[in-house]
Amino acid sequence: MITINDIAKEAKVSAGTVDRVIHERGGVSKKTAAKIKSIIAKHDFQINAIASSLALNKRVQIAVLIPDYDAGNTFWKSPMLGILKAKEEVKKIGASVSYFSFNQFDEASYVRQFKEVIASKPDALLLAPLFGSATKGLAKELDDKEIPYVFLNINLEGCNNISFIGQDAYMSGFLAGKLMQLSIKEKSAIAIMQTRANLDNNHAIYKRIKGFEDYFSSNKLSVPLLNINLVDLENTEVLAEKLKTMFVENPYIKGVYVPNSRVFRFVKAINNTKINDLVLLGFDGTEENVKCLENEKVAFLISQQPFKEAYEAIKLMVDFLVDKKELDERIYSPIEILTKENVQFSKHSK
Incomplete structure (x- = not known):
């Protein structure tokens, strides 16, 4: 039976690109998508067999380190939900997401969890660098171990992060x-x-x-x-x-x-x-x-759009690891003005 890797070889693209076309996740040119769909039709590839037929050259692991949330500080709930949604989707293409969290008012908690992340040896890290001075020191360990990392929500300067996703x-x-x-x-x-x-x-x-x-x-x-x-x-x-x-x-x-x-x-x-x-x-x-x-x-x-930022961050990092797709240095979210009159129409009401 033909596999996604077989389709990828015939189309001269990566397995991740084939998966994007199958799941209609975008990011593929119309010409390439049409070519892949033609090969799929020719071989009568069954989409419901994706899970068993997928065989990436390397299964990738992404670690996430963001603050906890509670009833009095709920902002980080939305990014967490975005990460969990993306986690389920990227699992289909052999990528796993490990979730770590810390007390946003306790730098020691942040440092401990950062060390746990490094010990887990991820292929990449999505990080909210809430404590600037501590992050700069710990980021050197990521650099030394050649673990690429992306900053979420906070664009800390002076580090070698491959991208920042969030608001200006x-x-x-x-x-x-x-x-x-x-x-x-x-x-x-x-x-x-x-x-x-x-x-x-x-x-x-x-x-x-x-x-x-x-x-x-x-x-x-x-x-x-x-x-x-x-x-x-x-x-x-x-x-x-x-x-x-x-x-x-x-x-x-x-x-x-x-x-x-x-x-x-x-x-x-x-x-x-x-x-x-x-x-x-x-x-x-x-x-x-x-x-x-x-x-x-x-x-x-x-x-801003914290759910979407975190969700897209995971998807983009998978593209980076699997398809070797370079990320923009800064990916800015819209700066939204919420008022009594328009809040019911925003994404935050859903």
Whole structure:
């Protein structure tokens, strides 16, 4: 019986390319696809025999290292689901995906899991480099072992990653600045919430804040920007007291910028009367944030497509390993603006 490898040899393409045509996954020219389909028809190849007939020259293993999620921090649930969906699909062409996760607020947890990943000897790694300084040191081990790696969501500079898949954090912050400036009244101040102890160790958050600040400086707008350090967001009562004090000491604050996915925490902690006098802007279309948007407690959410980013990342890495298809150095996701009026039509409502 003819196999996928036999078809690939006759068509003078890789087995992975044949599989893409069979499963209609795109990425193959019309001419090549037509040639492969003609060979399939000629030999009466049965598609339902794919699993038993597939024999790649090398079975590939991809490791994934991304943060855990919980009820209070749900952003990473979507990438995880995208990875699991892709995992089932690439299994058909002999690729396996190993999933590792870490506590996004614990650098030691990240380092431990990174070591576990390296010990598993993957052919490639998809990584969310949440802790910048630790990643740069650990990435050298990947380089030494010649394990290619792709960054997801956070575009950490100074490493030899073969690609980055995610949003342009600086431009998303710049856009947030524009939205905020258009929404607040004159003679208002804006509070920039810094919720990480070591901001320069979190590249994406740092870039979002830098882009936000640069919007105002590049447009010569004399709007007071106040950097407020509030690391502990879990205790709503304590957070509420700190915010109350902030507003008393800075009565001109009319805008609150939260450069991460936890703007809903601030909504819970700000007095209902006070919040109606504020413009809150945050990131990511998580369920909690979307509720705040729909209730008009948050004016805008800057969002991306985390499920699709992670799903496509796995598929592209399989193409890289199996078909030797080079990846673009940066694969940017759209910068979406979610509002009460349009959120029901976005992918986040599905």
